[in-house]
Amino acid sequence: MSSKYDVVIKNGFVVYPDKTVLADVGINGDSIAKLGPADSLSGTKVINAEGCYVLPGLIDPHTHPVYLDNLQDLSKTAAWGGVTTVIHYAYAKPGQSLLQIIKQWKEEAGKTSYIDFALHGGLFETIKQADELPDAFKEGxxxxxxxxxxxxxxxxxxxxxLTKAMDIIGREGGMAALHAENGLAIDYIQDKLLAEKADITERFLETSPALAEAEAIFRSVYLGRLMKCPVYIPHISSREAMEVIEYLKSRKFPVIAETCPQYLSRTWDILKEFGPLGKVGPAIKTQDDQDALWDSVENKLIDTIGSDHAPKPKKIDDNFFDAPYGTPEIETMLANVWHSGVNSGKITPNDIARITSENSARIMGLFPKKGRLDEGSDADIVVFDPAKQWTISHTNQHTNASYSIFEGREILGKVDTVLSRGKVIIENDTFSGQAGDGKFHATKSGEWFKNNYKF
Ligand SMILES: [Zn+2]
Known part of the structure; x- marks a missing residue:
């Protein structure tokens, strides 16, 4: 009799970016001990994954645990969505110390997070806060x-x-992430519409134009090249932006492109139904933009998918202009992208593994512990049932937000079981995670670029 594993996930289709294998996954402690042929391994606990896909736990590179969901709440709603590592934006507002915020978040998430986490810094007063960057690197x-x-x-x-910050980040071996929209141009357009007393809900797209996104991407990546600093562009929303990304990548400029489920599964006319609830920045754009984003996922111009989970307190009849930007996204991310992408034949489960997990792990320097179901890697695993039919509602989500811009959307495919470093945290619609089990991971975001780009 061969050895017995702590947990065995049996007879599932184990998914990698480059292959799908019908296999058993044997887990001992925190990590994957053995990948064996179907029905070959025995375990103390056995999870039957027949007919299901076994995916690497999602790594969400874009989360905001400061609104209706705090660090603890966000990690829970994330786990329900199949996310096993969250990379939060630790925002230092004007007047705050970046280093203090990073230390506070590490401490608080270390005590309360159900799943593993890492941090990006966020600078709101860059000219001052840039001086703290070298110390932030020492914090991981x-x-x-x-x-x-x-x-x-x-x-x-x-x-x-920006040039100052990129100079320091480039020298220290990190990565800059830019909310890429031209702020001054957008302020002028907003002011003009307000002066005209225009209907902002109707004309919201004008306040977040694709051209202003494309311009800011172009400018920041060029400045990054100048200062030898890799650039990550979160939440890309438009065709125009992807054309710039395509050009920059053809020139071998160090740039990473992320989009989000809301841009892949919704178009701007949801504002008619959802009003301010559908207000996100950059704005969700047209069907043509959505088509371009799907093409970009397919042809690998998009590197990662992040949720931009930012559930803000707002109601459908709030004043549109004053309503905050942001929506709850993390728990529905995998199901939405699967349904819109895989069920429609646009992409494969292998693409899902690449853009929701392995690429983020590589870019952030968390690979090979995270991002891929290899022997020796952390046993962060999602069993996904592609045949399960369900309907998204805010009432079946675990965020504290009381709305979803996917309300009523019928979905084929659902997260079934989730393991975080070998421990089953979701099974049979029951959550069994422990607050504080999540571990902080220091990132090494510049290393992948060093190996793949010439500066
Ligand atoms: Zn964001």
Whole structure:
């Protein structure tokens, strides 16, 4: 008799970016001990995955645990969605110390998170906070978000401060992440519409134009090249932006492209139904933009999918202009992308493994512990049932938000079982995670670029 594993996931289709294998997964402790032929391994606990896909736990590179869901709540709703590692944006608002925020979040999430986590820094007052960047690296944080948008709010990083930050980040071996929309141009357009007393719900798209997104991507990636600093562009929303990304990648500029489920599964006309609930930044755009994003996933111009989970307190009859940007997304991310992408034949389960897990692990320097179901890797695993039919509603989600912009959407395919470092945390619609089980992971976001790009 061969050895017995702590847990065996039996007879599932184990998915990699490059192959799908009908196999048993044997787990001992935290990690994957053995991949064997179907029905070959025995375990103390056996999970029957027949007819299901066995995916690497999702790594969500884009989360905001500061609104209706805090660090603990977000990690729970994430787990329900098949996410086993979250990379939060630790935002240092103007006047705050980036280093203090990073230390506080590490401590709080270390005590309360159900799943593993890492942090990006977020700079709202870049010219001052950039001086803290070298210390942030010592804390295991190597990627840093700045805003080229939101000038009126006082959050915009201008080109002078951006160049300074990129100089330091490049030298330390990290990565800059930019909210890429031209903030001053957008402020002018907003002011003009407000002066005209225009219907902002109707004309919301004009306040988040694809051209302003494309321009900011182009500018920031060029400045990154100048300062030898890799650039990550979160939440890409338009065809115009993807054309710039295609050009930059053809020139071998170090840039990573992320989009989100809301841009892949919704178009801007949801605002008619959902009003301010559907307000996100950048705006969800047209069907043509959505088609371009799917093409980009298919042809590998999109590297990662992030949720941009940011459930804000708002109601459908709130004033549209004053309503905050953001939606709950993390729990429905995998199901939405699967349903819109795999069920329609646009992409394969292998693409899902690539864009929701392995690429993020590689780019953030968490590979090979995370991102792939190999022997020796952390046993972060999702068993996904492609035949399960269900309907998205805010009432069957675990976020504290009381709405979903996918309300009523019928989905084929559902997260069935989730393991976080070998421990079953979701099974039979029951959550059994422990607060504080999640571990902090230091990132090494620059290393992948060093191996893949010439600066
Ligand atoms: Zn975001």
């Amino acid at each position: 944080v190597t990627s840093f978000k700045m805003f080229l948008s939101y000038a009126k709010l006082g959050w915009m990083t201008d080109d002078y401060a």
